[in-house]
Amino acid sequence: MKEGPSIAAVAALIGDPARANMLGALMAGRALTAGELAREAGVSAPTASGHLARLGQAGLVLVEAQGRHRYFRLSGPDVAHVLEGLMGLAARTGRLRTRPGPRDPALRRARTCWDHMAGEWAVRLYEAFLADGRLAAAAGQVSLTAAGRSFFRAEGIDVAALETTRRPLCRACLDWSERRPHLGGGLGRAILDHAVARHWVRPTAESRALAVTPPGLAALRRWAANADKPLPATIAATGP
Amino acid sequence: MKEGPSIAAVAALIGDPARANMLGALMAGRALTAGELAREAGVSAPTASGHLARLGQAGLVLVEAQGRHRYFRLSGPDVAHVLEGLMGLAARTGRLRTRPGPRDPALRRARTCWDHMAGEWAVRLYEAFLADGRLAAAAGQVSLTAAGRSFFRAEGIDVAALETTRRPLCRACLDWSERRPHLGGGLGRAILDHAVARHWVRPTAESRALAVTPPGLAALRRWAANADKPLPATIAATGP
DNA sequence: CCGATGCTTCGGCGGAGGACGAAGCAATCG
DNA sequence: CGATTGCTTCGTCCTCCGCCGAAGCATCGG
Known part of the structure; x- marks a missing residue:
């Protein structure tokens, strides 16, 4: 029991709705600023900042400062791959996102x-x-x-x-x-x-x-x- | 924003230490009883029961009742694959399990x-x-x-x-x-x-x-x- | 039958962590 | 040089959820 890397920490990190929304937005492949990600996740700037710091510390996202903006992007294909896998698992249960927008x-x-x-x-x-x-x-x-x-x-x-x-x-x-x-x-x-x-x-x-x-x-x-x-x-x- | 299946729910499910330990134990490929999984996760039987119910409802594990035992196993290779991917992400950050046992x-x-x-x-x-x-x-x-x-x-x-x-x-x-x-x-x-x-x-x-x-x-x-x-x-x- | 075992449901406790507002730095602009 | 914008840190509130004990059903053994 309790062997191998602790997947709970990473999964819990992805498991928060705000952070999951941010990661989902970054799945588009573009780098986004902290403010954009805050809006994307529907949280205030301070909250988003904290989340992004944790995601960065865990190595899931990379930061690049450009002027007064800080651009975040997924740190690699393996992260994207895991997120995709999670989408597959989520889709399997039939639980789709509850807001089907006009888009x-x-x-x-x-x-x-x-x-x-x-x-x-x-x-x-x-x-x-x-x-x-x-x-x-x-x-x-x-x-x-x-x-x-x-x-x-x-x-x-x-x-x-x-x-x-x-x-x-x-x-x-x-x-x-x-x-x-x-x-x-x-x-x-x-x-x-x-x-x-x-x-x-x-x-x-x-x-x-x-x-x-x-x-x-x-x-x-x-x-x-x-x-x-x-x-x-x-x-x-x-x-x- | 907020598009695609909600990965947060699944990830949060995996993100709890007790549930993550259970899933990790099931990575061995064998089906385990609820009691074994409770011991594996280090929680009491009632707690484990609740966790397993949620995992089953989300479709991550399958149950098979056999006499007075209930055997749980991962529901498919895709689940195992996601867990593996999470292990990879966890290992990447250098955060390994903190108890290196004799095993x-x-x-x-x-x-x-x-x-x-x-x-x-x-x-x-x-x-x-x-x-x-x-x-x-x-x-x-x-x-x-x-x-x-x-x-x-x-x-x-x-x-x-x-x-x-x-x-x-x-x-x-x-x-x-x-x-x-x-x-x-x-x-x-x-x-x-x-x-x-x-x-x-x-x-x-x-x-x-x-x-x-x-x-x-x-x-x-x-x-x-x-x-x-x-x-x-x-x-x-x-x-x- | 009766006791033992395996598992579940219920109720209440407690702690972790996510939320925001206010304030503080840095960078860009007029 | 102020003013504005973008982001972070700090402090506080509060909700959520994981945890257990007790009790309730099933199944198996004698």
């Missing part, structure tokens, strides 16, 4: 998930890539096929550079709104960067939602042309 | 991690498999090579059967004591089952530690002949 549909359609895309469009892309043989899923793992490599290369994504990092190239990430996987990992990030750089999608200021531009709609439709074809089986590659 | 070295040497092996030996095996070309790591993903497939087949592990499931065959799982990856996934589980079935390791009753038997030591040395790291010098294998 909800946009959020469901396309949003950022730490540093890659999530939502309907992301799931569509993922399934289209599988249907087109650009991605392959075997034994619960996703990998890029030769066809996929040349496809992304032709589209202007430097796959070879991504493969030099230790980060997994492809990663099936369970989408909490669709309950189906979308593409994460280095390639997932590259695709989001690509889509933003070409103005296919535009990050919104106040939320994780991604606005899809008209040219972006055409481009995404082109990429996902074969998504409607029935898939042999959905792959949910979560778990150890 | 600690054994625990560091070999233990279960939900349903596969962890600790020094698990890391050694993982690295040896990589060195021998039985596993391949590319772009952060681990996969079984043809050589590995025939190796495990010759050793009596039915790899083909594992590939029919949706669970990832190979998964690099960060070892919190070694800070280096070991093998999880379906193959990781199969290897642990194999080692237990052949009495190479023996699960201990009171902890996640695995006792390595003398024949097990020989077998593991054979499997890990080409690991980069020097062999663990000590043998703590008592007879069965």
Whole structure:
């Protein structure tokens, strides 16, 4: 009994509503100021300051002072990954957030998930890539096929550079709104960067939602042309 | 703001020391009774009962009544995965459990991690498999090579059967004591089952530690002949 | 049957920690 | 140089929730 690192402390840290809201806001991948995070969490500035100090001390967020602002961001992909996992567990119980705002549909359609895309469009892309043989899923793992490599290369994504990092190239990430996987990992990030750089999608200021531009709609439709074809089986590659 | 499933509730649930201890105990993979979990968490039976009810309601654990006992176990690999991730975050801050008991070295040497092996030996095996070309790591993903497939087949592990499931065959799982990856996934589980079935390791009753038997030591040395790291010098294998 | 064991519900106690207002520093602006 | 903004520290209040003891149901053994 009582072996291993004390997960209770970290979990309790994430378990406070105000702090959880802050972390959730940081899941969009951008760095936010203390004031923004205070508003995001719905608490006063002093309260937020205390929370952020604790999150920083635990190594969950990193701070960068810029003038009279202090920018906070998640300290790494592992933090984002745990938060995602917690979202999955929370979604499993059916307990969804109790305030479905008017922004909800946009959020469901396309949003950022730490540093890659999530939502309907992301799931569509993922399934289209599988249907087109650009991605392959075997034994619960996703990998890029030769066809996929040349496809992304032709589209202007430097796959070879991504493969030099230790980060997994492809990663099936369970989408909490669709309950189906979308593409994460280095390639997932590259695709989001690509889509933003070409103005296919535009990050919104106040939320994780991604606005899809008209040219972006055409481009995404082109990429996902074969998504409607029935898939042999959905792959949910979560778990150890 | 405030979008997505409410992770705060789940995290707060895990964030209580007593509940975290219970979940940690269940990480060994076995189902435990309410009384055992109460002792594990260091709380009274009524307190434990309340905690377990909440964990069950949130879907983190499953209950099975058997006579006058109620057996609890983690509800799935995703829960175990999140717990592991939290361990990683906790270990990152350097805040380790404050009571390093006498059992600690054994625990560091070999233990279960939900349903596969962890600790020094698990890391050694993982690295040896990589060195021998039985596993391949590319772009952060681990996969079984043809050589590995025939190796495990010759050793009596039915790899083909594992590939029919949706669970990832190979998964690099960060070892919190070694800070280096070991093998999880379906193959990781199969290897642990194999080692237990052949009495190479023996699960201990009171902890996640695995006792390595003398024949097990020989077998593991054979499997890990080409690991980069020097062999663990000590043998703590008592007879069965 | 009766006693023992395992687990749960109930009620009351107590402490940890999250909330805010006021005040204090730092940085930017007119 | 004041004035304003952004953030932090301090002190205090108060709610929440984890804890246990006692009692109440079930199950198993004789």
